[in-house]
Amino acid sequence: LVLILDFGSQYTHLITRRIRALSVFSLCISGTSPLSSITSLNPKVVILSGGPHSVHSNDSPSFADGFVDWAQSNGVFVLGICYGLQLLVQRLGGEVRAGEKQEYGRMDIEVEKNCGIFGGKKVGDKQVVWMSHGDEAARLPNGFEVVARSQQGAVAAVEDRDRKFYGLQYHPESEGTPGSVNQTFRVAAHSMLALGRAWETALSGDNTFGCWGLVTHSPEGMETLKYFLFDVCGVNAGWKMEDVMDEEIEVINNTVAPDDHVICALSGGVDSTVAATLVHKAIGDRLHCVFVDNGLLRYKERERVMETFDRDLHLPVTCVDASEQFLSKLKGVVDPEMKRKIIGKEFICIFDAFAHELEQKLGKKPAFLVQGTLYPDVIESCPPPGSGRTHSHTIKSHHNVGGLPKDMKLKLIEPLKLLFKDEVRQLGRILKVPEPFLKRHPFPGPGLAVRVLGDVTEGNALDIVRQVDEIFIQSIKDAGIYDSIWQAFAVFLPVKSVGVQGDRRTHSYVVTLRAVTSQDGMTADWYCFENSFLKEVSQKICNNVRGVNRVTLDITSKPPSTIEWE
Numbered sequence: 001l002v003l004i005l006d007f008g009s010q011y012t013h014l015i016t017r018r019i020r021a022l023s024v025f026s027l028c029i030s031g032t033s034p035l036s037s038i039t040s041l042n043p044k045v046v047i048l049s050g051g052p053h054s055v056h057s058n059d060s061p062s063f064a065d066g067f068v069d070w071a072q073s074n075g076v077f078v079l080g081i082c083y084g085l086q087l088l089v090q091r092l093g094g095e096v097r098a099g100e101k102q103e104y105g106r107m108d109i110e111v112e113k114n115c116g117i118f119g120g121k122k123v124g125d126k127q128v129v130w131m132s133h134g135d136e137a138a139r140l141p142n143g144f145e146v147v148a149r150s151q152q153g154a155v156a157a158v159e160d161r162d163r164k165f166y167g168l169q170y171h172p173e174s175e176g177t178p179g180s181v182n183q184t185f186r187v188a189a190h191s192m193l194a195l196g197r198a199w200e201t202a203l204s205g206d207n208t209f210g211c212w213g214l215v216t217h218s219p220e221g222m223e224t225l226k227y228f229l230f231d232v233c234g235v236n237a238g239w240k241m242e243d244v245m246d247e248e249i250e251v252i253n254n255t256v257a258p259d260d261h262v263i264c265a266l267s268g269g270v271d272s273t274v275a276a277t278l279v280h281k282a283i284g285d286r287l288h289c290v291f292v293d294n295g296l297l298r299y300k301e302r303e304r305v306m307e308t309f310d311r312d313l314h315l316p317v318t319c320v321d322a323s324e325q326f327l328s329k330l331k332g333v334v335d336p337e338m339k340r341k342i343i344g345k346e347f348i349c350i351f352d353a354f355a356h357e358l359e360q361k362l363g364k365k366p367a368f369l370v371q372g373t374l375y376p377d378v379i380e381s382c383p384p385p386g387s388g389r390t391h392s393h394t395i396k397s398h399h400n401v402g403g404l405p406k407d408m409k410l411k412l413i414e415p416l417k418l419l420f421k422d423e424v425r426q427l428g429r430i431l432k433v434p435e436p437f438l439k440r441h442p443f444p445g446p447g448l449a450v451r452v453l454g455d456v457t458e459g460n461a462l463d464i465v466r467q468v469d470e471i472f473i474q475s476i477k478d479a480g481i482y483d484s485i486w487q488a489f490a491v492f493l494p495v496k497s498v499g500v501q502g503d504r505r506t507h508s509y510v511v512t513l514r515a516v517t518s519q520d521g522m523t524a525d526w527y528c529f530e531n532s533f534l535k536e537v538s539q540k541i542c543n544n545v546r547g548v549n550r551v552t553l554d555i556t557s558k559p560p561s562t563i564e565w566e
């Protein structure tokens with residue numbers, strides 16, 4: 001196991017993902033975890049992440065007392081990255097001070113000693129890396145030596161090979177993805193740091209921009225990490241998704257007694273579907289799923305999703321048509337948060353009724369509830385103090401069933417809670433969840449309620465947005481670009497404009513099309529369609545959807561907008 005101690009960098013999980021991509025199991029826990037949490041995991045390597053703090057500030061997070069002695073006496077390798085390096089240096093008796101010049105962005109570093117972390121000349125003597133720090137190691141603890149410096153002469157890599165302690169001042173995990181509008185925007189914003197930290201906080205929640213996966217920043221970063229893990233630390237690459245599946249099935253079977261029943265709310269999304277399929281494989285038809293049609297689903301969504309559950313996955317799913325119930329409660333409601341609350345509450349009522357019905361039928365209360373919680377949710381449920389990262393559990397509380405009535409007393413089964421989204425897709429493939437299903441764009445819990453601005457029950461707004469959305473998505477699929485887009489959808493605007501259709505003046509609705517690329521939904525860029533594509537889609541919409549005479553395109557990134565309109 002490679003354990004990452006999280007000190008608040010926005011994308012600490014990027015390190016975890018990069019290491020898992022090398023078939024090495026890695027976990028990430030809070031950097032301030034007690035020593036017992038670290039030792040109980042028995043890691044071979046511990047990585048101290050970056051973070052937005054200075055080791056000099058009063059509230060800067062640090063690892064538990066006794067960690068260094070434990071690592072040393074157990075031969076555990078420790079690698080500090082950026083803030084992690086500074087922390088290591090400071091806690092081992094060295095000195096960290098504010099650098100004369102701050103280093104942000106792409107930098108050349110020169111490897112002075114081709115040993116240890118850069119051993120065997122596997123990586124170049126000169127490297128371009130991504131730096132993002134104000135403080136620097138000014139005096140190293142006894143036993144440490146500098147093995148690389150930046151072009152400005154600052155310490156870029158250190159090591160104490162006897163004690164197995166290593167440090168990189170730059171971010172090797174930020175190998176990056178192809179550049180894009182929003183990324184360029186961030187780089188520009190970054191160079192405006194002097195304008196104030198507020199900008200930065202608004203953009204990222206911390207100052208470690210190197211973790212954002214910007215344009216190929218530390219091109220040899222992965223090579224360095226690989227060399228460090230396999231050659232220096234002797235880690236074995238043997239972590240496979242098949243093993244994860246078998247282990248999870250064993251855990252489920254050990255948790256759920258032979259006469260216990262389990263319930264699951266399926267949303268039609270990837271996470272709940274893969275979670276349910278896995279649990280079904282473990283306990284068979286003692287799993288009872290419910291799919292709720294809340295009247296806010298996309299065009300033919302209920303039919304399509306139910307068909308997949310039945311035909312491809314053989315999942316036992318009860319479909320509850322509750323559209324009337326939801327829509328009557330939403331009548332006249334225009335506030336987006338109010339809409340979300342109403343939807344969450346109604347969902348819980350239906351789920352409660354489903355569980356009680358099941359109890360009557362089985363003569364026994366269901367004991368467990370399956371949830372498709374993913375690892376980023378777990379990590380974000382307790383971000384390190386001062387990291388500026390949000391609690392994703394809080395963000396999502398309206399659409400998962402965390403708010404279930406207490407008297408249901410259901411215990412949770414969260415079989416995906418150690419996996420990232422791409423790993424869930426991998427697991428889904430092994431479980432034979434159809435590929436198009438796995439690749440579906442995310443769809444928000446409140447559904448079309450947040451894509452019809454204002455009162456969703458007004459006129460035929462829901463019908464209009466369904467038809468426009470279907471044309472848009474089908475055109476995207478036909479153009480072969482569906483998989484390059486994170487999320488695409490149509491939005492109904494409660495606005496009428498004047499048009500001419502069939503030689504007649506019309507006064508009809510305006511719709512907007514939104515398509516974004518993103519890594520994780522936290523930031524996003526608008527997708528650049530070909531003009532010919534847009535022309536065709538716009539024509540198709542106006543010719544086929546009664547009540548629409550104007551199509552607009554949303555060309556805003558997140559930030560400053562959000563992905564959804566409400």
Ligand code: XMP
Pocket residue numbers: 340396398399442443444445446487521522558561562563564565
């Ligand atoms: P925003 O609009 O906040 O969305 O940029 C980021 C991602 O989250 C999805 N989203 C939601 N998902 N319930 C959900 O289950 C919600 O209330 C909700 N709001 C936004 C959104 O579709 C995007 O993928």
